[in-house]
Amino acid sequence: MYFREKTSTNGTLLLQLVRGSRGLDGKVRQQVLLSLGGCVIPDVFRREIAHNIEAIVSGQQSLLPMKPEVASWSDLIIDKMKSEGKLDLVRSSVTRNVPVGGIADGVLLDEVSHEDTRQIGVLLPLKRAWESLGLSDFLASRGMPARRIHAAQACVFNRLVEPCSEHELPSWLQTVAMDELLNDTFGFYGKEIFYRAGDDLLEHSVELTRHLRAREENLFNLGNTIFLYDLTNSYFEGGCTENPKAKRSANSKEKRTDCPLLSVGLVLNAEGFPVVHKVFPGNTSDSKTILDIVSSLQRETGDTRRPTVVLDGGIATQANLKTLLENNYDYVVNGKRTTRQNFAEDFKRRKAFQTVKGRDDKKPVFVKRIWGEGEVVLLCRSEDRKAKEDAIVSKTEERYLEALRKLAGRIEKKDGKLHLDSSGGRANVDRCIGKIASRYTRASKFYAVRYNDDQQLLSWTRDEDKYQEDASLHGCYHLRTSRKDLSNDEIWLIYIMLTRVETAFHLLKGELGLRPFYHWKEDRCDAHIWITVLAYHLLRWIEYSLKLAGVDCTYQEVRRLLQTHCYSTINLPCRNGRKYHVRRPGKPDERQKMIYSALGIDVSALPVRKVVVESSPAGED
Structure with missing residues (x-):
């Protein structure tokens, strides 16, 4: 053909x-x-x-x-x-239409039906990952009974398919073919067993973390020379009075300052597999978590080589960088945006910059090395980042000016809430100006706002020199590292790995159901986080295995492709009174076969159940 x-x-x-x-x-x-x-x-x-x-x-x-x-x-x-x-x-076969009420080989075609259709395709890669990582054997070796292990699998698999609470898990299990997959009867499981399974997983979390790390290193030949560290937080539904770590904070990633928070620190290796995670109180400053994480890394990894930790600028205080060096860790960190002005003259000398190699299909990134105090400073210019920063500043300035115009309109209309004619009128206006400025700091720093108390008139002007000076640095940033042996390209490529942590947090809080917390006890909240991290281990196993097999496919795409592959019970009534009930999986299409083949999944090994029901002779019960 x-x-x-x-x-x-x-x-x-x-x-x-x-x-x-x-x-x-x-x-x-x-x-x-x-x-x-x-x-x-x-x-x-x-x-x-x-x-x-x-x-x-x-x-x-x-x-x-x-x-x-x-x-x-x-x-x-x-x-x-x-x-x-x-x-x-x-195929050189003959086809013809069958009339209504037709019978084929004794089967009443018009009465053929199917029922109890449940998803199986989305579960197969998860079971393959679970088995490859040896999780059932590990849990069994710790005395966990088979029924509880199956419940733990259901908890973890649910996070990767359709995250819900333990209370809703029995209902979700009625939509997937876990019975056939694990040869169990989940219809008899109550919600309590899923809470207990989470407790068991948390109890063995330290040993399980070590087991997973060793297993992933052996399977994929991973190393522990680069660690990526960042934090996020998530909020609760309710007061969560029984969890001492649930604290309110203005530093909420979702802007949910009205809810208690928990902070989660996550360390990944260079290939994006979790190494350790830590749960902190919701009001913990990001910069105060590094000592705990360093201690956890030293305790869990035991690597004799000198690893490099990649950090976000908000964590990388001078004290934290000193802590890393004292504990035999190198670092790569992005400098704060507020300090890039210190390198303004260096950024202007554009002829000294070189292009980062290996980005032929993307917009170029230009880098230049200079020396700082005992460290290498890499200056970077990116066209993509410049366009993004231009858009952010433009949008912020637009909103800032709109807020000022609204305030000017209130003054012109003599809004009674401002009390303009009283002695405190000016103070009220100044307070409003301050609130607007604090909300739009990226734009307000370029403007001088004046209020004429006598004329009750608000006016503002932009400092063009300051505005253009700042705009000239858009798309410019700098990286700092204690690694003096790395080339410019290597420093930049190592730092870009930090986006894998951001991707992990996006998946944890979105696809894997980390937020919000529905529990209120401390250990149950920690178990909720741990189950989500376990789910991310399976997700990374699937994506990395596909990558090694030459299939460029994200887990979201895998789930979307496999969700139509289902188990069904096919009912075949015959004219002799017999009824055949055949429960079997559907035939996968070519895209599904591609995924199964890449992950080493044998669909033909799935169980098939056949039952025949004989009609009772007349008069018999």
């Missing part, structure tokens, strides 16, 4: 799927199997797609995982061939 382009009578370019066959006379003739109209399949994939479709039609199985694009186009074309009734023709 192959694809052929043909121009129609009206000049439209058409794409056809064609098969060549040799007749009895020895001549090769082309048979158009399917017309795809103006469908545009990239040239680079056409040969592979055609070969794959031919293999599907002939019943051959591919041994190697195919590219996602090839699998996707193959599925679309096979579906079109099925809808047009051409697939069976290609």
Whole structure:
């Protein structure tokens, strides 16, 4: 099979799927199997797609995982061939319509039905990851019974499929094929067992963290030479009076200053696998957590090499950097934006900057090395960051000016709440100006705002020199490191790894259901966080395994592709009175096969249950 382009009578370019066959006379003739109209399949994939479709039609199985694009186009074309009734023709079989009320081989076709459909595809990669990481064996070795281990699996798997509370887990389990997957009956599980499973997982969290780290290092040949550290926080629904670590703070990532918070510190290795995590009170300053994290790293890793810790600027105080050095850690950290003005003259000498290599398909980043006090300072200029910073300042300035105009309108209308005619009128206006300035600091620093008490008039002017001077540094930032052996490109690439922590936090709080907390006891909240971190271990196993297999696919894409692969019970009534009930998984499409093949999942090993029900003779009970 192959694809052929043909121009129609009206000049439209058409794409056809064609098969060549040799007749009895020895001549090769082309048979158009399917017309795809103006469908545009990239040239680079056409040969592979055609070969794959031919293999599907002939019943051959591919041994190697195919590219996602090839699998996707193959599925679309096979579906079109099925809808047009051409697939069976290609297979040299005969098709005909069956009349209403038809019977085929004794089966009453109009009464065939299916029921109890549950998702299985989304669970298969999770079970594969769980088994590869040896979690069931580890928990069993700690005396955890099989029933409790299955409940723990359900808690962790739920975070990766459809996060909910333990109270809702029994309801969720009715939508997925966990019974078939684990050969258990989850319908008899009450909600209490899931709370107990979380307690057990937390009890063994220290040993389990070490087990996972050692297992992942062995599976993927990971090292502990670079650690990425950052913090986030999440809020509670309710007062959470029984958790002493639940504290209110103005530093809420979701701006939920009305709720108690917990802070979570997370350390990842260079490949994005969790190394350690720590739960802090919600009002803990980010910069005060480094000592606890360093102690945890030393206790958990035991690595004799001198690792490098990559930090966000908000954590990297001079005291924290000194702590890292004293404990045999190097650091890479971004300098604070407020201090980049110190390097303004260096940023202006653009000819001294060099381009970071390996970014051919992206906008360039320019770097320049200078020396600081006992450390290397890498100056960086990024066009992408400049565009982003320009947009932020522009939007902030727009909102700031709008707020000033609203205040000016209130003054003009003599708003009674300002008490302009009283002795405290000016103080009230100044207070409003201060509140607006504090809300939009990126713009207010360029403006001088004046209030004329006699004329009751508000005015403002922008300092153009200061504004242009600041704008000239947009897209400029600087990195600091104690590693003097690294090249400029290596320093920048190591720092960019910190975005993996940001991605991890986004997934933890969004896809994996970390927020909000519905528990109010300290240990249950810690267990909730630990279950989420365990789920992230499975997620990274899936993504990294796919990467090693040459499949560029995120976990969100995997979940989306596999959610249509389900278990169903098929009911086949026969005219002799028998009813056959066959419970089996559906046939995966090509994209699903691609994922299963890359992860080493054997779908044919899934259990199939067949039951026949005989009709009772007349008069018998």
